[in-house]
Amino acid sequence: xxxxxxxxxxxxxxxxxxxxxxxxxxxxxxxxxxxxxxxxxxxxxxxxxxxxxxxxxxxxxxxxxxxxxxxxxxxxxxxxxxxxxxx
Amino acid sequence: xxxxxxxxxxxxxxxxxxxxxxxxxxxxxxxxxxxxxxxxxxxxxxxxxxxxxxxxxxxxxxxxxxxxxxxxxxxxxxxxxxxxxxxxxxxxxxxxxxxxxxxxxxxxxxxxxxxxxxxxxxxxxxxxxxxxxxxxxxxxxxxxxxxxxxxxxxxxxxxxxxxxxxxxxxxxxxxxxxxxxxxxxxxxxxxxxxxxxxxxxxxxxxxxxxxxxxxxxxxxxxxxxxxxxxxxxxxxxxxxxxxxxxxxxxxxxxxxxxxxxxx
Numbered sequence: 001x002x003x004x005x006x007x008x009x010x011x012x013x014x015x016x017x018x019x020x021x022x023x024x025x026x027x028x029x030x031x032x033x034x035x036x037x038x039x040x041x042x043x044x045x046x047x048x049x050x051x052x053x054x055x056x057x058x059x060x061x062x063x064x065x066x067x068x069x070x071x072x073x074x075x076x077x078x079x080x081x082x083x084x085x086x087x
Numbered sequence: 088x089x090x091x092x093x094x095x096x097x098x099x100x101x102x103x104x105x106x107x108x109x110x111x112x113x114x115x116x117x118x119x120x121x122x123x124x125x126x127x128x129x130x131x132x133x134x135x136x137x138x139x140x141x142x143x144x145x146x147x148x149x150x151x152x153x154x155x156x157x158x159x160x161x162x163x164x165x166x167x168x169x170x171x172x173x174x175x176x177x178x179x180x181x182x183x184x185x186x187x188x189x190x191x192x193x194x195x196x197x198x199x200x201x202x203x204x205x206x207x208x209x210x211x212x213x214x215x216x217x218x219x220x221x222x223x224x225x226x227x228x229x230x231x232x233x234x235x236x237x238x239x240x241x242x243x244x245x246x247x248x249x250x251x252x253x254x255x256x257x258x259x260x261x262x263x264x265x266x267x268x269x270x271x272x273x274x275x276x277x278x279x280x281x282x283x284x285x286x287x288x289x290x291x292x293x294x295x296x297x298x299x300x301x302x303x304x305x306x307x308x309x310x311x312x313x314x315x316x317x318x319x320x321x322x323x324x325x326x327x328x329x330x331x332x333x334x335x336x337x338x339x340x341x342x343x344x345x346x347x348x349x350x
Binding site for chain 1: 232233236237240241244266268269270271272273276280
């Protein structure tokens, strides 16, 4: 066990596939991304002003704290102004 | 009641045609009336796997365009009187047929057959759309490899979008020895990733190549492991619950000795 730290090729295959399929499923189903975009717009607009056409949403990947590559939803929202809190 | 089953995969070369030939033959051996349709127009192959290549007169396009009657286009199997093949045309391309024409043809065939098995071409273009148009259910064929599984996932998505909900998985070319040493995804891994119900597991076996060489589907040879596995798969397609064969049987003297000693 101590002399074989390299992951088995099947685990590599499985991890790669999981990531690939998350990308494929999201990219082949633009409806989901569009619905999510609208929901995010609605929520964020309660707190800040931003240009709706500038909101970019995509599924990509990122490196987690443990060093693994994991799928990630990236939203790029340039803010114009933050609304004043009403207390 | 008759059923139209499409055999599809996305990726080429994973065993669609072999699966179609064996499922068709196996169901006919159980006394069902079966017609196999080769929907891979331009790349005819199912006739060769069935060993019927010398008997072809008319083809799918001739039947669809009305150049001959349906029963003139159907080729009777060498051994099984319940089994027929409608071969693909070679000189035309996939755009020569429309999904509506496939639906119309299958509707007519339903009167005479219990099972209509459609061998789908690789890819997701027109040929795929034609092949799935009339299907009540689908068999998705894959191998335990990244590329084949990725394509299978895409195909499952497209089948669901076309409202085919009865989709079951065939995993071909499994190598238990490689699974054991962690160099091939296991059946559980593949099923977990694709999240559809299994209907057949095929071991990689040289007898499959031999049966294709001679044009006699291996399901007729129940002495062999793949022959048994195909026969079981046919029973599952007919709704029976059949346990899967343990492919991880020890091979050779030392393998058997090891298993006796429990290692």
